[in-house]
Amino acid sequence: MKLPNRRILITGAASGIGKATAELFAREGAQVALLDRDGDAVSTVAASMSDARAHVCDVTDHDAVGKAVAAAARAMGGIDGVVNAAGIDLIRDFATMTPAEWHRVFAVNVTGTMSVCHAALDALSANATASIVNLASGAGLFPIASRTAYCASKAAVVMFSKALAVDLAPSNIRVNVVCPGAIETPMLRSGIDAAEDPPGMQEAVRNRVVLKRIGQPADIAAAILFLTGADSTFATGSTLVVDGGRVFH
Ligand SMILES: NC(=O)c1ccc[n+]([C@@H]2O[C@H](COP(=O)([O-])OP(=O)(O)OC[C@H]3O[C@@H](n4cnc5c(N)ncnc54)[C@H](O)[C@@H]3O)[C@@H](O)[C@H]2O)c1
Numbered sequence: 522m523k524l525p526n527r528r529i530l531i532t533g534a535a536s537g538i539g540k541a542t543a544e545l546f547a548r549e550g551a552q553v554a555l556l557d558r559d560g561d562a563v564s565t566v567a568a569s570m571s572d573a574r575a576h577v578c579d580v581t582d583h584d585a586v587g588k589a590v591a592a593a594a595r596a597m598g599g600i601d602g603v604v605n606a607a608g609i610d611l612i613r614d615f616a617t618m619t620p621a622e623w624h625r626v627f628a629v630n631v632t633g634t635m636s637v638c639h640a641a642l643d644a645l646s647a648n649a650t651a652s653i654v655n656l657a658s659g660a661g662l663f664p665i666a667s668r669t670a671y672c673a674s675k676a677a678v679v680m681f682s683k684a685l686a687v688d689l690a691p692s693n694i695r696v697n698v699v700c701p702g703a704i705e706t707p708m709l710r711s712g713i714d715a716a717e718d719p720p721g722m723q724e725a726v727r728n729r730v731v732l733k734r735i736g737q738p739a740d741i742a743a744a745i746l747f748l749t750g751a752d753s754t755f756a757t758g759s760t761l762v763v764d765g766g767r768v769f770h
Contacts, residue, residue: 522549522550523549523550523746523750523751523752524546524549524550524551524746524749524750525549525550525551526550526551526552527546527550527551527552527601527602527749527750528551528552528554528597528598528599528600528601528602529546529551529552529553529554529600529601529602529603529604529749530553530554530556530590530593530600530602530603530604530637530641531543531546531553531554531555531556531603531604531606532556532557532580532603532604532605532606532607532633532637533556533557533605533606533607533608533656534553534555534556534557534563534566534606535555535557535559535562535563535565535566536557536559536562536706536707536708537606537704537706537707537708537738538606538656538701538704538706538738538741538742538745539555539557539604539606539607540566540738541737541738541739541741541742542604542606542738542741542742542745542746543555543566543570543573544566544570544742545739545742545743545746546742546746546749547570547571547572547573549746549750551572552572552573552597553570553572553573553574554573554574554576554593554596554597554600555567555573555574555575555576556575556576556577556578556580556589556590556593556607556637557575557576557577557578557607558577558578558579558580558607559577560575560577563575563576563577564577574593574596574597576589576592576593577589580607580629580633580634580636580637581625581628581629581632581633581636583632583636586633586636586637586640587636587640589640590637590640590641590644591640594641594644599644599647599648600641600644600645600651601645601648601650601651601652602645602651602652602653602654602749603637603638603641603645603652603653603654604653604654604656604745604749605633605634605637605638605653605654605655605656606656607629607633607634607637608629608630608656608708609625609626609629609630609708610668610671610708610711610712611625611626611668611670611671612667612668612671612712612715613667613668613669613670614667615667615669618669618670622670623669623670626670626671626674627670627673627674627677630671630674630675630677630678631674631677631678631681634655634678634681635681638653638655638685638696641653642689642694645689645692645694646692646694649693650693650751650754651692651693651694651695652694652695652696652697652748652749652750652753653682653685653689653694653695653696653697654696654697654698654699654745654748654749655678655681655682655696655697655698655699656678656698656699656701656741656745657675657676657678657679657682657698657699657700657760658671658672658675658700658701659700659701659702659762659764659767659768660672660675661674661675661676661677661678661679661700662676662679662700662760662762662768663767663768675700678698679698679700679760682696682697682698682758682760683696683698683758683760686757686758687758690757695748695753695754695756695757696757696758697748697753697756697757697758697759697760697761698759698760698761699741699744699745699748699761699763700760700761700762700763700764700768701736701740701741701763701764702730702736702762702763702764702765702767702768703726703727703729703730703735703736703764703765703767704735704736704737704738704740704741705735705736705737705738706738709726709735713726723735729767730764730765730766730767731765731766731767731769731770732765732766733765734765736763736764736765740763741763744761744763747761748761
């Protein structure tokens, strides 16, 4: 087991990458606290696992995040690691995007990630080998059309995480980022389904990947496990791209 008795808070745990991470971490011996704004879905995921609790909260509500993270820490007796997987996409031409849409993407992807890290700080500082893993995206490293807000928000997550790694190193809290490529989750599916020609779009997404396949949530959960566990104790401020070879060429 890679995470025996580790107490990990995972946001966005009701779906996709966050859910796969919660399930993998539980199999690796961790106690997991699942945080999501979708109460029904996160409760269903928690109920399907043996040692998981659901915490319903929107990460854009700073006070609610503080209460949910405190409740998770109380229930688990502390927090050894945080995975920030809650996030939203926005496919919109720049000319038609509204400022409200831009702010919402930043509120969830950037400020929400910050709020959870902030709320968990005291609990994380109380142990010698704590870890934060934030989910950015290949879109934070390489631009995608009609996604100015999403790309900019994910670039912000990358740099926020590097700056936080510097600040938290004296407290022995490591901070790393995973940048997934196209991963088969409800987020990717809704983007593909919104295209004029969904099968054509799916093929175009697949063809951009050197390994010629769309990734699975488990591909990303494995990378998050590596950065959370004891196999990566010398890694902090790093950006691990897991995209089948999309952004490197
Ligand atoms: N799927 C991909 O292709 C892909 C690629 C690159 C990066 N990512 C990133 O990975 C992360 C997970 O994405 P996914 O594909 O699993 O998406 P998903 O839509 O399947 O899951 C996202 C989860 O986050 C939750 N969430 C959204 N907004 C929230 C909020 N304000 N407060 C609390 N919870 C909230 C949703 O309820 C959902 O359960 C996101 O940050 C996403 O940007 C995904």
